[in-house]
Amino acid sequence: FIGGSITEMNGYRPMVCAMLEKRFPLTDFTFTQAGISSTCSDTGAFRLARDVLSKGPLDMLFVEFAVNDDQDGQKSLQNALRGMEGVIAQARKHNPKVDIVMTFFANENILDHLGKNKNPPSIAAHSQVAEHYGVSVNHLAQELSDLINAGKMDWKKYGGVHPNQYGNTMCASMIANSLLDIWSKPIAKNGQSKAHPQVSPLDPFSYVSGRFLDFDQIEIDQSWKKGIPDWPKENKGKVRSRFLGAPFIYANQAGAKLKVKFNGTAIGAYMLSGPDTAIIRCTIDGKESKEIDTLHRHSGFNYPMTVMFFNELSNSGHVLELEILKNRKGRMREGGEALRVLHFTGN
Template sequence: MSATTQAGMPEYQPVKAEHFQPRDGLGNVLEKLRNGERVNIAYLGGSITAANGWRVKTREWFQEEFPKADIHEIHAAIGGTGSDLGVFRVQRDALRHEPDLLFVEFAVNDGGASPERIWKAMEGIVRQTWAADPTTDICFVYTYRVGYENDLRDGNCPRAAGAMEMLADHYQIPSINFAKKVVEMEQADELVFKADSAPANGLIHFSKDGVHPLGGGHQIYADMVAQGVELMSESKPVDHQSKLGSTFVEDHWQAAKMVPVDKSMLSGDWEQLPEDSTLARRFGNRMGALWEATTPGAKLTFKFRGSTAKLYDLLGPDGGQVIISVDGTPRSKPVPRFDSYCTYHRIATLSLANNLDADETHTVTVEVHPEQPDRQSVAFRLKNPEEELKAPKYQGTCVRFGQILILGDIVSE
């Protein structure tokens, strides 16, 4: 499965889809469950996992199946995000809570990413997890979206899941293919992928949008987890430490990390949002302390040694735009913190620097631009855009930053 080029680097090959790939199984967490110990189960993924669906149903199944165990859920899913953010946030959102089992769900949100990018991020997640605790078991799960049936009907995984399978095979990580089951049920006339209303004849209505399962779809996912765990019931405990001795891709993102914005990095007019403010209550659990600037010229400046830097920030209707400079060279255009979805605030990432010399120290500056971005991209979502875009809600040059995301390390002054 893990085909390589002559240079020893992976080369993507189509991967046969299987419902379950037990590989090294879940022996560590199963032993704790059977012994009635405390067990922490983490769910890292996108909106499909963030919904109160298969995540909640599987946690409940584990508790019913192992009633003596003290089971706790670690909710580490954020809608609209893939493994390229997951690798930066896995420590804060999952690993610091000491999971015994980590489910990783990014096969849909990584659908447009290249196998090479998927390998870097997913391998970073795996290696960070086992560097923190080599007894933590990991399980990859592959969800469905409309379009994935094309590959699955031919017997193959969609490309994102296939790339993840190649990595899982290298590290002997078990996987469960939800999407294969969904497609089989549709072919057997038991399910419809997408419909605005419930279909006749008792068919399962999987989703309204072709991506996000309704109750019946989430139950299919939960049932697949239960079957997979039962299939792996005889797996033995494994110390995963030895698996870190070889890599799948040399430039994996194990070094990915989040670093809080420090007050010493800020100049100009900045405010740390109070914990009881609306945005801090909504996003603080993921982003930590939030810093806000509304005045043009306010700057964030930091130095790091590494290859990549991003900002964990918020987009919103009052979002401004920023001037980004790396090692003294500014970008040709300001970057808006506003887009066509900005009738509300949401978590985003702002790319600052990529593919730099990882052995050098780099200086990054992000400055609030004096002009607002063009708001017309959101007009089609408004009932009366001409008037609504004049309202205070859509005015401002506001930026809000939470964490710095880097492949490397912050360099103190």
């Protein structure tokens, strides 16, 4: 199970697990909880190998990122597609026979779009990926929208962005009914499992080779540290407990520089964006440069997010140079000169 907080919470996930154990009592299941609150499909593509594929054989994958891509990341259709395609393509490469269930959860913006017979960018993108790869879709958001418009349900009863017991039961029941219907059909005596058809990526820059880069690949100057920060002495702002013992590459002064040598088409960073987060300058291959403000658009605490520096490069060797810039006025919040990177991301 991979997704954001809806997956991480004890909601639909344990209900689906219980259904599977009841349906197949002789099967020794291994369930992997790979939900991380506030993360989007691009982060999912970069962490899939670590958080899911490394756990062993993958027979079934449940994925949800529609709300996160819409709300936390405010992803364009293109960026939502590249992230979700990265997740699905990597899962299928790991096991061509893996079956996948993609659920579209809801927030108020998604419901507003669906109520006007429109798809928000995240669902439009994820739907394209699902159709291309033959992935089963559990369109909970559409079902919820239809019930609300018919006067048979309301947002509060469902539980909101993070569904309550009623909302999660609704989701788990939709998944169970779909699977049980498929499993009720007879299997031929000589029936065998088979691989899903191989398909080319929808977007040549999707994160189908998404990964976390090793710390050893990062060349740092004396301004940086590699290790577990001393929270809160070295950092400002609140931080979630899951990150307190995690190692970072981090610095807190303008002029701090680092260099990353990598192969592929994209480079970015999975980081915590805090209240004192910096503006950075990123330069690729000594040629193209850009400034990026790493403050999060609507959070003032240390918020996990992936920032892509360059994502349409030639598929070859590259060098990224990164520098923390002096803080300046005119940003969305005061900010600072800190950068806390959990992992640099490559594709």
